[in-house]
Amino acid sequence: MMYCPFFRKLAILLCVSSLIIGCSDRNTRTQAPPNIIYLLTDDQRWDALGAMGNPIIETPHLDQLAGQGLLFENAYVTTSICAVSRASMLTGQYESRHGIHDFKTGLSSSAFEATYPGQLKKNGYRIGFIGKYGVGDAKTHPKAAFDYWACSEKGQPDYENKDENGNYIHYTDLVAQHIETFIDHSDDRPFCLSVSFKAPHVQDVDPRQFIPNPRYKNYYQEVTIPEPKTANPKYWEAFPDFFRTDENIGRERWKLRFDTPEKFQRSVKNYYRLITGVDDVVGAIRKQLKDKQLDDNTIIVFMGDNGMFLGEHGLAGKWYPYEESVRVPLIVYDPRDAGIKGRKTQIALNIDIAPTILGLAGLEIPQGMQGLDLVDALKKDNGTRSFFFYEHSFFGTPKIPATEGVISTDLKYMIYTEHGYEELYDLTKDPLEEHNLAPDPDYAEVLEEQRERYKNVKALAK
Secondary structure (H helix, E strand, O other): OOOOHHHHHHHHHHHHHHHHOOOOOOOOOOOOOOEEEEEEEOOOOOOOOHHHOOOOOOOHHHHHHHHHOEEEEEEEOOOOOHHHHHHHHHHOOOHHHHOOOOOOOOOOHHHHHOOHHHHHHHOOOEEEEEEOOOOOOHHHOOHHHOOEEEEOOOOOOOOEEEOOOOOEEEHHHHHHHHHHHHHHOOOOOOEEEEEEOOOOOOOOOOOOOOOOOHHHOOOOOOOOOOOOHHHOHHHHHOOOOOOOOOOOHHHHHHHHHOOOHHHHHHHHHHHHHHHHHHHHHHHHHHHHHHHOOOHHHEEEEEEEOOOOEEOHHHOEEOOOOOHHHHEEOEEEEOOOOOOOOEEEEEEEEHHHHHHHHHHHOOOOOOOOOOOOOHHHHHHHOOOOOOEEEEEEOOOEOOOEOOEEEEEEOOEEEEEEOOOOEEEEEEOOOOOOOOOOOOOOHHHHHHHHHHHHHHHHHHHHOO
């Protein structure tokens, strides 16, 4: 592989500049401000969706939404852990800038004002939040800022609950009830409703782990889920010593979910059942919007907060910058504009959610946001990116060794920062990330290029 140094540096400068694009021109929009519903699933990986090519999972309502809107085939998170990723979605910023590194720290009042809900409320929107807020502990949650707040006081809500009559209710159904209430009480103001499902996250303290609603128990019963190629023990054994320990949380949780064929089948099927439950809620939302004649002016955005290992590389959970962990589904549906539809290969990020929502509402994007208004960038055919910075610092070795890197659709460079251990993958030839090319002398020039690119994007993420 040969690269011209001049064009390499030029490409770096052009791509890096896309990280700091802040404003978009929405003067062409003259109609009434749209309603916006942002739907977020917890730990849904990119390929756990029929529209993304999964032949087993049943997600007809999301598949229809994808077919009618923009489906981003290369959507990623800049940090694969829920609290940090959610903060990035709210603020449009990398972890390095918003400063949320753990589960206890919340956004300050001034930081919240610059989030997409804060900006929308300032501009006359009725705002609501339902489900798992996920940024900071309950004492720091901005309840008073919202017109409707129905979030759990727990960091991880319980799947199994009782309603006011003492009857069983699954958390996904509880979230659905709150959604229905919020939409039913809509008024003359445009609204923005943020919905954060617990599904398909595990119930961490429960040995059952994934706990779907019992009414989905017959789904996928007759199916055998294929085991991933990289679930072979040799891929876990290939990790360096600092990573390959029983203290690694990814390995610890693998033993709970995937260490036998029976556990693997049960876990993945229940993971799918939880997602199918969310899909049914999406169908109910769209029906309610149509019944209330709100469907023609209500935008729906759907994303996962991070991916999920389902046994690949001998791991469970997320955190590490492999494709299973960092790639997520992303759909943007705008019924006002028939031209905003189709499958898109451009890289989209969680930091793009806030500027995209504000752009769709016709509002200026705060200078502090680092993401792109995806719709505006696609329309103008500019501002798109070809790579991005990845960072994860929570815990550190031995539980979750810290990682950083630079990711594109064809190359991935990552470094375990506490150990200086590097990995390089050619994703065009090796999409499953089986072969670390960092020690390969034939890739020495590519490795050096990726190191330079990494340094540049890291500096601009702050």
